[in-house]
Structures are given as C-alpha cells and as structure tokens.
Amino acid sequence: MDILVLIKEVPDMQKVKFDSEKGVVNRSSAESEINPFDMNALQTAIDLKRKYNATVTVLTMGPPSAEKSLRDAFARGCDHLVLMTDRKFGGSDTYATAKTLASGIKYLEKYDLIVCGEKSVDGDTAQVGAEVAEFLNIPHSYYVEKINNINELEVEVVVESLSSSKQVRKMKLPALIGVTKNINIPKLPTVNRKLESLEVDVKKISLDDLSEYISEIDTGFKGSPTKVSKIIIPHPLERTSQIFKDDYISFKEAIKKEIKKNNIGM
Amino acid sequence: MSEYKGILVIAEQNNNVIHKVSYELLNKAKELAQSLNIPLNCLLLGNDGINAKELNYRGADTVFFMKSEIFLVAEEYLYKQNIVNFINENKPEIVLIGATNFGRSLAPRIAAALETGLTADCTNLKIDEDGHLIQIRPAFSDNILAYIKTAHYPQMATIRYKEFSEAERDLNREINIVELQPYFCNYDKTNIIKTLNDSDVNITEAEIVVATGRGIKKKEDLRMIETLAQKLGGVMGVSRALVDAGMTSSAYQVGYSGNRVKPKIYIACGISGAPQHLAGMKESELIIAINSDPSAPIFSIADYGYVGDIYEIIPNLIRDLD
C-alpha cells in the first residue's frame, strides 16, 4: 500500500515577528519547521506503515530550503521524500497550491491513501486537502480522528463532529483524509534515522516535469484567483483589567455583579 | 460586465433543522446585496418538512429548495455535485457558506470544481468601489488580518459562525420558494455506515464557560470546575494540555485546534493564556482569570483577575455565587 503525506513547512509561530508598519510577515525572524498539524498526519502514516507494511512518501511544495522538513519526516520514519520546487510555483494561493500538488501526485502515480493535516498554521485555511481531492476526483474526509481499518480497496474512518454528529465512513481508495490533532501523539525521531536522513535522496519536481498535467498559467501567482490586497496587524482587544490579590470579597462581588448584569445562569 | 449576478447564501441544515449560521450569513449578505442593488438568494439542500420559509423571513428574496432525503446525510461529494450544477446554471457573483465543520470540508471542493478562489473563515466582508467583494480574514494563527479579493467569478468565502448577528425575522416578507430536484443522487465511493450521536457537550453555544488547564492536578478535581459551571448555568471548557493528558475529551477543548467560543462570561482557572488558547476565547464578552502566577499572559486580556490558588478560590466561589 502506498501512502502519501502532504506536509507544509511553516515558520515557528511562537517566534515569528510581524512588521506592523509594512503589514508583512518577517520570514527571517523565525526558523521553519513542519506545520504542527502535519506532525499528526505523518504519525498517522507511520502507524499505518507499521501495521500494514505500507510505504510512506512525503510530498511538499515549497522553496528549496523545505528539504530540511522532508529530512525531518524521514527521521520520524517515512520512506521517500519529494520536493516540488520551482520559482514559478511561488505566490500560489490555496487553489493554485492544490492544483500544483495534484499535478505532482498524478506525476508520482502511485498512491492509495493521501493524508494531510487539519490546517497549516500560516495559511490557516484548511482548504488545500479537499481541493487536492477534487482535482484528483477522489473522495475525502476531514476531521478524521481514527482509522478503523484499511485494505487495498477501502478505508474506514471515524469523523469528528461533522454536522453535529460523528460519522463512521468507508471510502473507496484512492482517497484523501485530513486528520485532527486528536488522532495520535507524534513521536520523536530516533538518532539512527536522524543520521540516515542527512544522506537520503530527495526527489525534486519542477514545472517542466509536469507539462502533461499543468501549465504555467495555472500555478503560482498567475494561477491564483485570490489576491491579498492588504494586511493588517490587529490590535489586541483592549480590556480594562482589574486584578485582585488577597481581596477575595471584592473579586467575588465584582463577579456577582457581572452575572446579575448579564442575567444569565442560576 | 460579467454575466454573474446576485448573492447566493448556501444554507446549512443538520437533521433537517436549519443551522443558525445561515441566518447570520443572510444578515451580512442583505447588507452587501443592498449596497450592490442585486438579489439575495438562498440555496437549501434538505428534506421534506424543513422550515424553508424561515429563510424568506430572514431576508432571502428567493429560496431554492433542493429536496431529497439524500441530504439528510452530510457527505461532501453529493452536496458538491448538486451545488456546482446549481451555481453553473444560476451564476451568482458571490457565494457564501458557513465555516462550520461541514461547510469547511465542502466549500473547497465546490471552489475547486468551479475553478475559482475561496477565502476561508472570514470575519468580515465589504464591497470595494468597483463592486468587488473584500473578504477579511485572520491568518497566521490569528496574528494578522488579510484583505483578499477574488479575480474570478463567483467570489466565494466561508464565514465564521457567530461572527455576525442573526438576521431579524420579518413575517411580512414575501414567501418565494422554488423547489428543485437534485441533479445527482448517487455516489458510491463514500459510504456513511453510521452516524454516532455526538457527545452531549456543545460548548460553543454556552453563555458561560468555566475553563481550566494545567492548574488542575488530577482528573477528579475537574468535578470542582464542573460544579461551578453547573451552578452558574454554564459548561466546562479545558485547555489542550488537559486533553493531551487524557483527562477529558476534546469536545471540551477551547482554542485554535479545538472549539472557538464566544460566551457572555469566560472564566479561565489555572490556564496560562498561550496564543493557541486565546485564539479560541479572546472574543468572549467578559473574561475572568484566576491564576497563581501574576505574570500569566491570561491576565492581560482579562476584565477581572484574581491572583491565587484555584484550589482555594473555586470552592469559595461555589459557596458564594448564588
């Protein structure tokens, strides 16, 4: 069985700085890492590999430096690494990203299950997975919290709270799933795999390789229907904080008053 | 001039009951439709017995009601096929969908099939001087607000639940419902074999949330939080830390990877206030924080704070608040 994991390299959100004057993200202010939500996607694939003897290929579209995240994925237990990189892919919105990724997936040919994260912490759209599924014309499920079982023909998953109820679904393969953070707890890489990861091959795909599947006008900035016209760094909501210490009585009275004012509860 | 005209709100129903996000979308859409002087229509996919008229009362000029029992199951592919066909025939210039879990799973498939853009999780919408839709949304884990425009038609966006108030109900509005047959009824690649009743907890609708985090030492102590919540007529919420520690289910989790809540009162007990937690609750109307560490970031967004031990304060509040 061939499992494909889609990962994105993102800046470390705890450290990244935003230039509020220029309204841009200062990408050099923080190191990049694998999107935290994609860690769960990787672990999902690695667990399936152990259980069903599957092969795990990791695919990312990004700048050449994203190779680092692919090697990290290898260290965690994945088998093959693929980097889609080309200046012409730059500036892609979710539509162009998904279209380009789908072309790369067609080019790779072999896949039974595609796994992605719930969302990326920078793009934050949770759209790329379902759009990839649409371009490949395969079924998808988001918010997957559990994989009950999988064989060559189908996969059975539990979907968290869709339309106010959980669902157990069977999908014919090939299919795409987006997993939540609740599906597993990502494990750390081993030292041996880490060392090996420095040497392993990274397959690179550029626009020229994809001529059968996508043309230049459908990728990158040109292929993106949405355009960001402005970015604002919002001011945090101003709250006039009243902090109590040792004076429990006043604190309690303040809360009581608010509860009464809101006329709720009790 | 483009051949695309009008605004289309895609209503959501769960178990044949219209989801409130649909009325919120109609409210915002009415404002946009008035400023563009174009019709506001609504597409509802549901079954016999649903209260489609309500969408007229809430502002839809025409409700297109695609009626079939297949829509009682939330499955993206069939919904997508039917909606895409409708849009291709009717050509709205703006399509709005609620950013509920189902909406967020469905909308990207529709946008990709229509070969247009989609802006996720918008918190505001405006019209620019050329009549284009400006879609405003937080990105980068809520650190920035991006203003986005779509160069193709239709211009599509999903809108966060509870971002706008519901459209008022006007019983004098004309009822105008057009019933439709679904274009597609079969998809054999996804089979929903069971729907399980969700846990009864739905913390997003609560007016009071009493939330706790790593300040709680063991699972049994959650009872104290639940007791306070119940006493105030609210529900318990937790930080991710407690879900990761296996102390409770993710249905209670507040934050970026959990539920976004907007209650009237949010009481954070023993929660430090990490950005990912704040992302899920900072829009609460009133925030109260109790934490033993006076430098905990949660205090900077709190209206009222108490520096102290939750194991002392919570039992006192349980005793005193009534």
Ligand SMILES: Cc1cc2nc3c(=O)[nH]c(=O)nc-3n(C[C@H](O)[C@H](O)[C@H](O)COP(=O)(O)OP(=O)(O)OC[C@H]3O[C@@H](n4cnc5c(N)ncnc54)[C@H](O)[C@@H]3O)c2cc1C
């Ligand atoms: C991709 C990603 C997504 C995430 N999503 C979420 C999310 O959705 N929701 C979420 O909550 N977190 C989320 N997190 C985790 C988040 O970064 C924090 O780790 C988490 O919120 C911390 O939880 P906490 O405040 O309970 O714990 P801590 O940060 O450990 O804080 C505990 C607080 O309790 C106080 N305390 C301890 N004992 C007492 C006492 N007896 N009395 C009073 N106060 C006491 C301490 O002073 C401290 O401030 C996410 C992280 C990542 C990377």
Ligand SMILES: Nc1ncnc2c1ncn2[C@@H]1O[C@H](COP(=O)(O)O)[C@@H](O)[C@H]1O
């Ligand atoms: N550039 C990319 N390369 C590979 N996978 C991606 C890329 N962007 C997004 N994804 C995948 O799509 C998911 C949703 O991303 P997003 O739509 O940006 O929130 C991520 O968790 C990844 O699994």
